[in-house]
Amino acid sequence: MSVEGEAKSVKCLLCSRDAVSELCRYHLQGKESLETAYPHWVKAYGILGWKDYLDRVKRNVQTGQWAKETAEMLAGR
Amino acid sequence: MPGRTPRQAGYTLVVCEKPDVARRVSEALSDGSATGSTVDGTTVFRFVWGGEQLVVCSAQGHLYAVSDPFEERTVYPIFDLEWYPSDLVEAGAGAGRRVAAIRKLAEGASKFVNACDLDVEGETIGYNILRYACGGKEEEALRAKFSTLTKEDLVTAFREAASQGAQGMARAGRARHAIDFVWGINLSRALSQSALGSGRRFRTVSIGRVQGPSLNFLVEREREIRTFVPVPFWKLSGTFGRGGAKLVAEYSRERILTKSEAEEVKSECADREAIATKVAKITVLVPPPSPFNIGDLQREAYRAFGLLPVRTMQAAEKLYLDALISYPRTGSQRLPPSTGFARILRGLSGLPQYSVEANELLRGELRPAQGTGTDLAHPAIHPTGEKPRRAPQSAEASIFDLVVRRFLSTFGPPARREAVRVEISVGAHKFTLVAARTVFLGWLAYYRKYSGLKDLDAPRVEEGDRFKVAKVEASESFDQPQRRYNQATLLGRMESERIGTKATRADIISTLVERGYVEGQSMEVTDLGLAVIEIMKKYAPPIATTELTRKTEGELEAVEEDGIGDADLMRSTIRSMSEQLLGLIANEEEVGRELDRALTSSAGAQDFLGPCPVCKDGTLRVVRSVRTKKRFVGCSNYPSGCRASAPLPQRGTIKVAGNACAHCSWPMVHVMGGRRPWKLCVNPSCPSKARRRA
Ligand SMILES: [Zn+2]
Numbered sequence: 001m002s003v004e005g006e007a008k009s010v011k012c013l014l015c016s017r018d019a020v021s022e023l024c025r026y027h028l029q030g031k032e033s034l035e036t037a038y039p040h041w042v043k044a045y046g047i048l049g050w051k052d053y054l055d056r057v058k059r060n061v062q063t064g065q066w067a068k069e070t071a072e073m074l075a076g077r
Numbered sequence: 078m079p080g081r082t083p084r085q086a087g088y089t090l091v092v093c094e095k096p097d098v099a100r101r102v103s104e105a106l107s108d109g110s111a112t113g114s115t116v117d118g119t120t121v122f123r124f125v126w127g128g129e130q131l132v133v134c135s136a137q138g139h140l141y142a143v144s145d146p147f148e149e150r151t152v153y154p155i156f157d158l159e160w161y162p163s164d165l166v167e168a169g170a171g172a173g174r175r176v177a178a179i180r181k182l183a184e185g186a187s188k189f190v191n192a193c194d195l196d197v198e199g200e201t202i203g204y205n206i207l208r209y210a211c212g213g214k215e216e217e218a219l220r221a222k223f224s225t226l227t228k229e230d231l232v233t234a235f236r237e238a239a240s241q242g243a244q245g246m247a248r249a250g251r252a253r254h255a256i257d258f259v260w261g262i263n264l265s266r267a268l269s270q271s272a273l274g275s276g277r278r279f280r281t282v283s284i285g286r287v288q289g290p291s292l293n294f295l296v297e298r299e300r301e302i303r304t305f306v307p308v309p310f311w312k313l314s315g316t317f318g319r320g321g322a323k324l325v326a327e328y329s330r331e332r333i334l335t336k337s338e339a340e341e342v343k344s345e346c347a348d349r350e351a352i353a354t355k356v357a358k359i360t361v362l363v364p365p366p367s368p369f370n371i372g373d374l375q376r377e378a379y380r381a382f383g384l385l386p387v388r389t390m391q392a393a394e395k396l397y398l399d400a401l402i403s404y405p406r407t408g409s410q411r412l413p414p415s416t417g418f419a420r421i422l423r424g425l426s427g428l429p430q431y432s433v434e435a436n437e438l439l440r441g442e443l444r445p446a447q448g449t450g451t452d453l454a455h456p457a458i459h460p461t462g463e464k465p466r467r468a469p470q471s472a473e474a475s476i477f478d479l480v481v482r483r484f485l486s487t488f489g490p491p492a493r494r495e496a497v498r499v500e501i502s503v504g505a506h507k508f509t510l511v512a513a514r515t516v517f518l519g520w521l522a523y524y525r526k527y528s529g530l531k532d533l534d535a536p537r538v539e540e541g542d543r544f545k546v547a548k549v550e551a552s553e554s555f556d557q558p559q560r561r562y563n564q565a566t567l568l569g570r571m572e573s574e575r576i577g578t579k580a581t582r583a584d585i586i587s588t589l590v591e592r593g594y595v596e597g598q599s600m601e602v603t604d605l606g607l608a609v610i611e612i613m614k615k616y617a618p619p620i621a622t623t624e625l626t627r628k629t630e631g632e633l634e635a636v637e638e639d640g641i642g643d644a645d646l647m648r649s650t651i652r653s654m655s656e657q658l659l660g661l662i663a664n665e666e667e668v669g670r671e672l673d674r675a676l677t678s679s680a681g682a683q684d685f686l687g688p689c690p691v692c693k694d695g696t697l698r699v700v701r702s703v704r705t706k707k708r709f710v711g712c713s714n715y716p717s718g719c720r721a722s723a724p725l726p727q728r729g730t731i732k733v734a735g736n737a738c739a740h741c742s743w744p745m746v747h748v749m750g751g752r753r754p755w756k757l758c759v760n761p762s763c764p765s766k767a768r769r770r771a
Contacts, residue, residue, distance in 0.1 A: 013696050013713050014685035016674055026607075029304040037306040044309045044335050057306055062555050064303040069685045073696055076688035 014069045023070070030066035034074070051075055087187030088123075088130040091221075092179070092206050094193040096120060097398040098226065099135035102192060105231040106131065119178035126235070132182055136193070140176055141205040142166040143258040151273075153266035154658055156651055158258055160205060160251075176210050183211035189218035190238055195454040196406050197637065198580050201250030216241070224407075224455045226400040227463060243640025246454075249633045252643040253578075256629060256650045260286040263654055264620065267661040268609070271669035272676065282672060283592060284609055286629065287577040287585050289620040292594055292602075294570050295562055296610040299602040307555035311339035314552075315508045317351050317501060317544035324536055324544065326501050326508035332554075339551040346503045351544040354507075355500040361513075362491040363530075365520035367410040367448025368457035369483050371579045372572050374405070374476070377483075379565035381527050382475050386568050386583035392476040393458070400463050402480050406580045407455035410448025412487070416456055418443040421484070424462020431481060434523050438488050445487035459484045482524050489520025497535035503546055512536065561599045576626045608675030616664050617657035625653065686710060686733055686759065687744035691721035697744055697759070699731060710759050723759045740765045 011017070012024035020028055034057065041056075042048050048056075057063050058071040093099040103111035103122035111124040111133075122133040142163040145155040163172040183189075189211060193203035207215040220241045223234035265283035272282055284292070313328035333339045369377070374393065375386040384392070393405035412418070419439060426435035448457070460481045469477055496513035514532035515521060521528055562570065564586050571582050589595050594606030610621050619625040629650070636643045661668060689695040695714030701707065710723040725731065726748050734745035734756050743760035758765065 011713075014698065016684050016699075016701070026300065026304065029300065030306075033304045033306040037308055040308040040334075046335075046337060060307055060555060062305065062307040062558055064301075064305040064558060066303040067306045072687065073685065076696075 014066075014073060026066050027070050030064065030068075030070040031074070033064075033067050034071055087185055088132050089188040089190060090182055090186035090211070091131055091133040091190045091192050092203055092211075092218075093133065093135040094199050094202055095137060095398065096135045098192070098194075099133045101226045101398070101400060102231055102235075103131075103133045105226075105228040106235060116181060117178035118174050121178075121182065129188075132186065133192075134179055134182055136179075136202050136206055137171065137175060139163055139198075139202055139205075140172040140179075141209060143254045145262065151266065151270060153270070154263050154655065155259070155266075158255060160209065162209075176206075179206060179210040183214070186211070189214045190221055190235070191218045191241065192221040192223075192234075194404065194406070195222050195224070196404075196580065197246045197250040197253065197578065198406075200244065200246035201254065204244065204247035204251065215244070215247075222454070225403045225461045226397065227461045245637045245640035248640055248643045249637035252636055252646055253633055255647060256633075257286055259650055259654055260620075263658050264617070264661070267658060267665075268612070268668065268672065271661070271665045272672040274665055274669045280676065281592075282605075282609065283588075284613065284620060285585075285588075286620070286626055287571075287581070288588060289610075289613055290574070290576055290623045290626050291567065291571055291585055292589055292606055293610050293613075293621040294567065294574075295589070295595060295600060295602050296607055298559055298562060299607070302558045302561065305558035307557070309336075309553060309555055310334055311336065311551045312554050313339060313342055313549060315346065315351070315501070315503070315549045316547040317508075318547045319542065319544045322536075323547065324499075324501070324510060324538070326499065326510035329500075329507040329509055333551075336553075342506055343549045343551050346506055346546050346549045349503050349546050351501050351503045351508075351546050353499055353538050353540055353542040353544070354502040355498070356538055356540050357498045359496045359498065360516075361494045361496060363494060363519075363521075364491045365446040365486050365489050366483065366524070367446050367450075368412050368459060368487050369480065370408050370410050370448075370450045370452070370457055371405050372408075372568060372582075373410065374458055374480070375568055375583065376565045377527065378476060378479060379563070380529075381479065382472075384472060384475070385564050385587075387564075387587050388472060389476060390583050392470075392472040393480075395473050396469070396477055396480070399465065399469075400461055401465055401469075401477060402461060403457075403459050404455045405458050407452045407458060408450050408579050409452035409455060409457045410450035412445045412447065412456050412459060416459060418445070418488070421460060421462035424464070425460060425481060425485075427464060430478075431485070434485050438485065441488075443488055445484075479527065482527065485523035486520040489523055492519035492521040493517035494530075495535070499536060499538050501544065510536065561601060563598065563600060567600065574623050574627065575630055576623055577630075604675040605672075608671050612661075612668050612671055616660035616668065619653065620657060686731075686746065687737055689714065689719060689721050690737075690742045690760075692719035695719050695721075697721065699725065723761050725759065729754075738763060738765070 010019045012019045012027055013022055014027045015024060017024035023031060038053055041053050054071045054075040058068050058075065091102065093102055099122060103124060106126045107124035111122040113120045113122050119134060124131055140163055141160045143158050144161050144166040146157055146159060162176045189207060191203040191207060193199040204215050207218050218241060219238040221234040221238040223230045261283065265281060268282040268284065269280065272280060310332040313333065315326055317324045317326065375389045378384040378389040379386065393402065396402045397405055422435045422439050425431040426439065458480055493516050494513050495516045496511060499510045501508045512533040512535040514534060515530065567586055568582050571577050577585055593603055594609065595602050613621040632642065632646050636646065684699045686697045686699065689697050689712045692712060692714050695712040697710050697712055699708050700711035707727060708725050710725055712719040712721040729748040732747045732749060734747050736745065737743065738745050738758035738760065741758065741760045741763045743758055743763060745756060745758050747754050747756050
């Protein structure tokens with residue numbers, strides 16, 4: 001089993017697309033959506049930590065697949 | 078037609094578009110006495126009409142197609158193109174024998190009549206046959222124009238057959254085929270060659286002039302959906318009681334953005350007295366709908382029966398060939414008086430399911446509602462009033478009923494709906510309740526089962542009535558992402574963006590599915606679909622956007638109207654196509670690599686599986702071996718030394734199952750695609766597996 005060719009170009013941490021900076025453009029867009037929505041969630045619930053927020057977002061059925069995967073990754077950091 | 082030209086030696090050869098039309102034409106003109114015989118396997122009808130010998134033959138759709146002169150499928154760019162009998166272009170099209178038969182029949186003919194469908198495709202079919210199979214008769218042939226296959230319309234059409242004029246539709250049709258061919262063949266060969274260059278076995282990766290922007294609509298929506306993060310809000314509703322009766326009303330503000338405010342409103346309303354501060358009755362007139370054009374019919378059939386646009390087109394086409402409805406490929410939403418409303422209604426009154434409605438309408442003035450859509454060649458879709466000779470098949474029966482009921486309803490008076498809006502105040506807080514019902518059916522009497530309008534009984538409330546607040550509920554909600562397009566809504570978008578034609582849109586959508594760019598009823602875009610658009614946007618941007626396509630559509634419309642300008646349009650197409658092609662050729666390697674990656678993935682498949690339990694820093698994801706193309710689990714930290722890896726089943730779509738494995742904290746996945754999805758922990762040394770092995 002080998003991952004030859006993997007180092008040829010920098011891959012997204014979450015998929016096999018080329019990374020722009022650690023993530024591909026799709027997962028980066030997911031990350032941007034997460035960051036844009038966070039202040040709205042904080043306002044809505046009063047107090048809400050970033051990790052708690054990510055945890056809720058990734059369990060929400062309306063959250064899109066790429067945003068969910070990005071939330072999962074960010075939550076693990 | 079007969080009597081207007083001096084009798085000549087030889088017969089008149091009539092060219093129809095389809096065998097069923099040839100049979101209908103012959104039956105109508107010969108009063109049913111014409112019998113068919115075969116010439117080289119093609120059925121022809123011979124009879125005398127108005128003192129002239131007529132020979133009626135037919136094509137079977139396009140007998141000629143545009144192609145390039147090269148046998149090798151990998152040659153590009155292609156600028157040489159020619160019209161060939163279509164079975165030389167596509168094996169099994171069966172055009173060769175038909176072309177030979179028509180050629181033989183043309184030798185003995187002294188006059189020609191083009192009786193193909195009166196639209197761009199039909200004109201193109203007729204023009205090509207008259208030009209290539211009949212020896213250059215495309216200019217001198219007469220044109221028979223009809224919108225239904227009823228005896229009356231056909232007799233009139235042949236009696237009034239006249240010279241063809243500038244043949245703008247045929248010129249525009251031929252130009253459209255040539256332009257689409259040049260774009261399609263060159264872009265598709267560039268893409269397929271790039272994929273081949275990356276070591277993959279040959280696979281057609283195609284994209285076309287209209288297909289590109291259509292796929293881009295889906296991709297843009299897909300990106301919005303997959304990167305969507307909902308924002309929470311609260312909805313409030315109040316239940317109000319008065320003497321045993323209950324009323325439920327919604328809070329006047331649809332969205333409350335903070336939980337604290339929602340709680341505040343709730344507590345301020347609790348156990349208070351409420352007053353009906355306003356009761357307003359509004360009467361709304363709902364005008365009858367306009368008759369169907371093909372897009373309207375396809376969308377309505379999708380809504381009412383879930384029929385895909387391409388299937389609706391087939392059913393409508395069959396009903397037309399059975400002379401039950403008028404020509405369906407029309408953009409018109411208008412019915413001129415020459416349609417013969419009373420005659421059609423009298424015909425429908427002979428069908429038990431419509432007799433009451435048809436007779437009722439016959440007693441009044443017949444003025445249909447008209448829409449704004451127009452068509453140079455055909456009126457809106459309408460029934461002919463003929464009785465079905467056989468029971469229509471299920472889809473056809475549904476479409477027939479829809480067309481008849483829509484036609485009937487266009488003559489009906491406006492429906493009247495009464496809405497009651499009640500405003501209930503609790504201190505400074507307001508709640509509203511709206512109920513609407515139909516009080517006069519009007520046209521809805523004919524269209525009720527398809528209208529989708531619901532009736533809600535209005536509450537008996539007067540201004541000043543007092544209530545007790547029984548409860549106020551706050552429910553937490555979240556924004557919804559946009560819906561994916563379905564085939565009907567995508568068709569609507571293509572129409573409003575004015576790309577493609579009424580005849581081709583449904584087929585273009587089907588092609589997106591066949592090529593594997595979208596999957597399922599909800600048209601989820603696959604990785605391949607995303608990659609194709611990404612490549613286009615990077616290296617040949619005009620293919621993914623509407624501007625170029627819409628500009629060409631406008632130029633084609635001008636050719637259709639004026640009958641000139643097709644040669645200029647072809648030249649500008651070659652020019653802009655060459656520019657775009659250069660971008661793809663210059664980046665062949667990168668295009669190939671991106672396609673190769675996408676071809677190994679499928680819609681909704683997930684590469685990311687979860688955090689790496691070994692190095693605790695990287696992420697576990699689905700990786701493919703460049704050498705064997707097999708997939709397995711690997712860690713993103715492989716380059717810096719993490720060797721966490723695991724085998725994966727090679728078939729089926731992998732989706733993350735949610736929680737990590739309780740025994741080893743490696744990711745759990747669902748493997749879908751077999752008879753039944755199954756769940757597994759990806760860790761080959763998971764303790765749970767060891768127990769099973771023991
Ligand atoms: Zn990615």
